[in-house]
Amino acid sequence: MSILPVSPQGPSNESRFDEEALDYIARSLESQGYAIVPAALAPELIDALFLEVKSMSGAEFKRAGVGRKDDFQLNRFVRSDKICWLRGDTAASGAFLDWAEKLRQGLNRRLFLGLFDYECHYATYPEGAFYKKHLDAFKGQSNRVLSTVFYLNPQWSPGDGGELVIYDESGEQVLEKVLPEYGTLVIFLSESFPHEVLPAGRERCSIAGWFRVNNSSALLPDPPR
Structure with a gap:
């Protein structure tokens, strides 16, 4: 199922959007709060994103932290990945x-979520890296509504580890254990599902992102980050 077909000449931003894929994601979000979509993008775009992240220098990535704004802190016992924000300044x-x-x-049309914008970053997990169980948003305290993870790991096998584990709202019951396979998209409600990344047996690459609502007021602007 290809959400964004891409021309053979390279990644395109003019391609027709796949309405069937949108319907599937919306139905899954409505019924269970998350969706898992293998081969979510056209192969040409997946390859372009993979080549881009692999060609980036280590200096372009920084240690990922926990929290945002005044609460931001580095904590190597919680997460050990590195990130680089996507700004749309390359073709991929x-x-x-x-x-x-x-x-x-498409999701706003189907689910009336009021999603306002999207922020995302490349995330690289060196061998042995992990991200302990956490929530992307706490109820009533964040403008993140939907979390997305898109995987860029060719020929990933179960023995390579690095699975995304999605828990129920209590954080006790495992709902899904997702291999970070090439081209797979995971999307879920940010406030509802604690999740973690198990230690990776080799370098693991992904794009992590969040759809947000706008919490701006006359006195307090709401920037993307």
């Missing part, structure tokens, strides 16, 4: 953000 990242915008519009 621009096409990915165009896909995210079409997904935002």
Whole structure:
């Protein structure tokens, strides 16, 4: 199921959006709060994103932290990945953000979520890296509504580890254990599902993102980050 078909000439931001895929994601979010979509993007775009993240220098990535704004802190016991924000200034990242915008519009039409914008970053997990169980948003305290993870790991096998474990709202029962396989998209309600990344047996790459609502007021603007 390809959400964003891409022309053979390379990643395109003019391609027709796959309404069937949108319907599937919306139904899954409505019925269970999450969706798992293998081969979510066209192969040309997946390859372009993979080549981009692999070509980036280590200096372009920074240690990932916990929390946002005044609460931000580095904690190597909670997470040990490195990140680089996507800004749409390359062909691949621009096409990915165009896909995210079409997904935002499509989910708003179907589910009336009021999604306002999207932020995302490349995340690399060196061998042995992990991210302990956490929530992406706490009820009533965040503007993150939907979390997305898109995987860029060719020929990933169960023995390579690095699974995304999704728990029920209590954080006790495992609902899904997702291998970070090439081209797979996971999307879930940010406030509802504690989740973790198990230690990776080799380098693991993904794009993590969040669809947000706008909490701006006359006195307090709400920037993307």
